Amino acid sequence: MATASIGARRHRRGHAGLLFILPSGLIILVFVIYPIVQSLWMSLHDWSMFQVTHPFVGLANYAGLLHDPRFWNALLNTIVFTVATVPLQIAIGLLLALKLVRSSWWTIFLRSVFFFPVISSFATMAIVWRFLLSADVGPTAAWLRSAGIAPIDALHTPSLALPAVILVGLWKNIGFTMVILLAALQDVPESLKEAAVLDGANPWRRFLNVTLPSIRHALLFASIIAVIVSLQVFDQVYVMTRGGPLFRTETLVTYMYEQGFTEYRSGYAAAIAWVLFLIIMAISVVQLRFFRYRDVD
Amino acid sequence: MNTILKALAASSLLAVGLASHASAAPVTLTYWSGFTGGDKQAYEDLIKKFNTTHTDIQIDYQEQPWDSIAQKLPTAIISGAGPDLATPDYNVATLQQYVANGLALPLDGLIGTGADQVAPGVLPQTVTDSFSVDGKLYAVPANFATLLLYYNKDLLAKAGIAAPPKTMTELQDDAVKLSDGQGQYGIALADNATIQMWPVLIWADGGDLISGKCSALADPKTVGTVEKWAALIRDKKISPVGSTGQDADNLFAAGKAAFEINGPWAAGQYKAAKVNFDVAPVPVGASGKPVTLASTVPTIVSSKTAHPKEAQAFLAWWLSKETQAQLSTSAGYAPSRTDMATDPSITGNPTVAAFTAQVGNSRLYLPTEKDFAKIDTGIFIPAIQSAEQNGNAADALKSASDQLNSLLGCQ
Amino acid sequence: MSTESVPFYLRSEQRPLNRVLRWIATALIVVFAAFVAFPFVWMLLTSFKTQQQIFAEPGNLLPPAITLDAYFRIWSELPFARLFLNSIIFTGGATALSVFFDSLSAYALSRLDFPGKTLAFYLVLATLMVPYQITLIPLFQTVFDLHWLNTYQGLIVPRATSAFGIFMLRQFFITVPRDLDAAARMDGAGEFRIYWSIMLPLARPALATLGVFLFMNNWNDFLWPLVITSSTEMRTLPAGLALFSGQFVIEHAVLMAGATLSLLPLAVAFLFAQRYFVQGIATTGIK
Numbered sequence: 004m005a006t007a008s009i010g011a012r013r014h015r016r017g018h019a020g021l022l023f024i025l026p027s028g029l030i031i032l033v034f035v036i037y038p039i040v041q042s043l044w045m046s047l048h049d050w051s052m053f054q055v056t057h058p059f060v061g062l063a064n065y066a067g068l069l070h071d072p073r074f075w076n077a078l079l080n081t082i083v084f085t086v087a088t089v090p091l092q093i094a095i096g097l098l099l100a101l102k103l104v105r106s107s108w109w110t111i112f113l114r115s116v117f118f119f120p121v122i123s124s125f126a127t128m129a130i131v132w133r134f135l136l137s138a139d140v141g142p143t144a145a146w147l148r149s150a151g152i153a154p155i156d157a158l159h160t161p162s163l164a165l166p167a168v169i170l171v172g173l174w175k176n177i178g179f180t181m182v183i184l185l186a187a188l189q190d191v192p193e194s195l196k197e198a199a200v201l202d203g204a205n206p207w208r209r210f211l212n213v214t215l216p217s218i219r220h221a222l223l224f225a226s227i228i229a230v231i232v233s234l235q236v237f238d239q240v241y242v243m244t245r246g247g248p249l250f251r252t253e254t255l256v257t258y259m260y261e262q263g264f265t266e267y268r269s270g271y272a273a274a275i276a277w278v279l280f281l282i283i284m285a286i287s288v289v290q291l292r293f294f295r296y297r298d299v300d
Numbered sequence: 301m302n303t304i305l306k307a308l309a310a311s312s313l314l315a316v317g318l319a320s321h322a323s324a325a326p327v328t329l330t331y332w333s334g335f336t337g338g339d340k341q342a343y344e345d346l347i348k349k350f351n352t353t354h355t356d357i358q359i360d361y362q363e364q365p366w367d368s369i370a371q372k373l374p375t376a377i378i379s380g381a382g383p384d385l386a387t388p389d390y391n392v393a394t395l396q397q398y399v400a401n402g403l404a405l406p407l408d409g410l411i412g413t414g415a416d417q418v419a420p421g422v423l424p425q426t427v428t429d430s431f432s433v434d435g436k437l438y439a440v441p442a443n444f445a446t447l448l449l450y451y452n453k454d455l456l457a458k459a460g461i462a463a464p465p466k467t468m469t470e471l472q473d474d475a476v477k478l479s480d481g482q483g484q485y486g487i488a489l490a491d492n493a494t495i496q497m498w499p500v501l502i503w504a505d506g507g508d509l510i511s512g513k514c515s516a517l518a519d520p521k522t523v524g525t526v527e528k529w530a531a532l533i534r535d536k537k538i539s540p541v542g543s544t545g546q547d548a549d550n551l552f553a554a555g556k557a558a559f560e561i562n563g564p565w566a567a568g569q570y571k572a573a574k575v576n577f578d579v580a581p582v583p584v585g586a587s588g589k590p591v592t593l594a595s596t597v598p599t600i601v602s603s604k605t606a607h608p609k610e611a612q613a614f615l616a617w618w619l620s621k622e623t624q625a626q627l628s629t630s631a632g633y634a635p636s637r638t639d640m641a642t643d644p645s646i647t648g649n650p651t652v653a654a655f656t657a658q659v660g661n662s663r664l665y666l667p668t669e670k671d672f673a674k675i676d677t678g679i680f681i682p683a684i685q686s687a688e689q690n691g692n693a694a695d696a697l698k699s700a701s702d703q704l705n706s707l708l709g710c711q
Numbered sequence: 712m713s714t715e716s717v718p719f720y721l722r723s724e725q726r727p728l729n730r731v732l733r734w735i736a737t738a739l740i741v742v743f744a745a746f747v748a749f750p751f752v753w754m755l756l757t758s759f760k761t762q763q764q765i766f767a768e769p770g771n772l773l774p775p776a777i778t779l780d781a782y783f784r785i786w787s788e789l790p791f792a793r794l795f796l797n798s799i800i801f802t803g804g805a806t807a808l809s810v811f812f813d814s815l816s817a818y819a820l821s822r823l824d825f826p827g828k829t830l831a832f833y834l835v836l837a838t839l840m841v842p843y844q845i846t847l848i849p850l851f852q853t854v855f856d857l858h859w860l861n862t863y864q865g866l867i868v869p870r871a872t873s874a875f876g877i878f879m880l881r882q883f884f885i886t887v888p889r890d891l892d893a894a895a896r897m898d899g900a901g902e903f904r905i906y907w908s909i910m911l912p913l914a915r916p917a918l919a920t921l922g923v924f925l926f927m928n929n930w931n932d933f934l935w936p937l938v939i940t941s942s943t944e945m946r947t948l949p950a951g952l953a954l955f956s957g958q959f960v961i962e963h964a965v966l967m968a969g970a971t972l973s974l975l976p977l978a979v980a981f982l983f984a985q986r987y988f989v990q991g992i993a994t995t996g997i998k
Contacts, residue, residue: 018825019819019823019901019902019903020819020823020824020825020828020902021819021825023815023816023818023819023823023902023906024815024816024819024820024825024831026812026815026816026871026872027812027813027815027816027872027877028816028831030812030868030869030871030872031834031835031838031872031874033853033869034850034853034868034869035838035846035869035874036834036838037849037853038846038849038850038853039838039841039845039846041846041849042841042845042846042849045849052848099740102736102737102740103740113740113741113744115981115982116744116747116748117744117747118981119747119748119751119978119981120747120750121927122927122931122974122977122978122981123751123931123970123974123977124931124933124949124970124973124974125931126931126933126949127754127949127966127969127970127973128750128754128970130961130966131750131753131754131967131970132750134753134963135749135750135753140766140769141769142753142769142770142771142772144769145768145769145770146770149770174747174750178747224882231839231840235842237842237844256842256844259842259844259845260844263844263845263848269848272845273845276841276842276844276845277841279842280837280840280841283840284837284840287840
């Protein structure tokens, strides 16, 4: 009799489970997954949003990408952007977190300052940054000039535009990483640290062998999110450089946007999106393996 | 049974009859317009005027950023969610996509001598040519602008230049004189995300982007012009490299550039920035003929509209002399009519008169190329930027020309 | 400062060299903080300038005289109150619903077994990896088919749940020990009861965190309302402010004033939720 009721309860829990995910499930199915599937379908067609019928072309769009120098350029820029941004974002976020881990009014104030960019609207702040980085009409340029230094026109110099975009991206997102790692640091057990001190470990070894492993879950979470966001970079590039100069800041998503909404090649744009998806998926899987993070399952 | 049916039929006929004699509710037309920013007020005022003077038609005027329209309009029209009227893009060439796919209504009833019509020959020829496909007109201009040479009177006076340049050579010399290599520029020459300035320079010297059906980018006149200007930019720093239209406007507004080739919309912000400026016709180049860029935004009627007659009536009102006069004086555009050159409202306003005077010399930029975006952002602008950055005008334009020819299907 | 009050692992920092290093580190952080705060300072000060002051003397941060012209223009040229209200309705509605639905789903994914559970979780994760721009048009079409264009439900419902939220909360719920709900189940309590009375109270910090995060994301989102709405009356604040940017002309003072006004509610909310927030992010499945 006992086993029967346990089975019945599990059955009820299964029912409950389905009911619980029903609202989210429905919404995600209709408004997220369905459009995503539609975009996959679009990528297999020569799809112009001006037309009612669209010829099926199979993998022709994907094949076209292989021979498209602008695609490879965008891919390269995106990878460079991500490789430069993510480690810096994690490292600086971690340094800030380590420094601000003790809660006092001073550290709380500083934490807020660093987190503020995260809550601001990037579209508007990118316009602000364009002004600040301008070698002609911005305040920094004026100050440099009055000090006798010729300001550098970063956004219009092919070799400097991408670093400028990276810098603005870091400004926006470091606060987020910092807060995540802050939290994790506050949970590092005292006992472990004391044991390490008693064992005679110096600060650096303590950090390496005690602190880092304790926060590895937070590090993984932060870096997965950072990678996903970096690979999809769009806002600041679109506002600050439009992918220029000479396509040096064109990323996969800005190229995708341009193909879809300026040249009206929605199928081709969808193919770019799906290639990007595969890349993000692959990198995320690698990260999970690397961190041997089994908790995700 | 029979009597009941007859009674029903009779009463329904009566009801229909009564309804058609009762005052009909006004027809509401939705209009998606991309005129945000500085032009917003002028257009809103005009729409308000239409709504107050027309009881049978009302316009529901909905402003969207241009990006938004580009994203939504085609799908919206196709699925029936679209507006009755719309400005599809500030690039004229986009109109071709709408026409080719049957999304724009041919404006058959618009040209004529009737009440809600526009007389033939009133629209400028460039407009009729680029807004018509197979002899049918598909759009009317929401505005018509030409570009003039803005110049900073104070900067010119300080450099001892008595009058604005009349030829391109003079402009180049003046620009050099007005640049100091340290953030003071002779001319704010934008090369991307802008109303196009470089084509004006090229046309002035007799060059072009497309000649006939094939690319003219590698023609000696085109190459020569680009080489000359790019060299001045690199060596004499007469203009920053890679500016967008906004960058260039900011420069002129800050008094950091003495010249800028720009349209009437910029006058307002320069006045607000207290720049002591004036406008002059674009200098004449090696071709000997005055030429400048025309810019016009088409307004289409959706092919799915339920009220084609009313929509065309609105367009006819839009093109009326009174409306065009108000548009010109409030937003600075030239009227889209060829018969208003001597109209006192135009001649009485010096800025408007100056821009209007150039209508006959103005050309549209790639007005009917379906692959406009590809040509502009993918081929032409990169070539110009490469010439500015690397000084390799001849090579950059040659390779651009090859790309353009393969796109156009030319040898 | 006695050595007793300093945590064990920091005691070596009392040595002079370390103290100098610490001062340098503090100075660096302060400089860095100034750099991070600078764009906001500039934005606020610029909103009080006239167009001329912005361009004529860019080096002068402080406006010679405070001009409220930009703010006045926003107030007079936009149905500001209406836009603000729409923002509140959209952001508040979407956030509240999302926190609720996300927590329900997260609870199911962490505590309950049902067919397709693993697939569902990975599917949700995968949706984070597709750039949203590519789904704009298909989504527009879907919302139109439902006759929800230019309506509140069209704005809110598609945003009434978030894959990020489900992921985050699920990570949190996994770390909560099962003793409490196991005991409740033995007592015969239903799943919803357990979720509502046991899980949710425990999850308050995580829920607050998600709430703040979603609130700021939805509040700042101007692309989505622009896609769904076409009339100014239905627009949200950021979308309405986009009307001040023309194709070729940006009115900078007005734009900065608008940005400041948009940021204000978020800043206020953030300051209040500060303690909660920083502590809250901590507890979100980072264990």
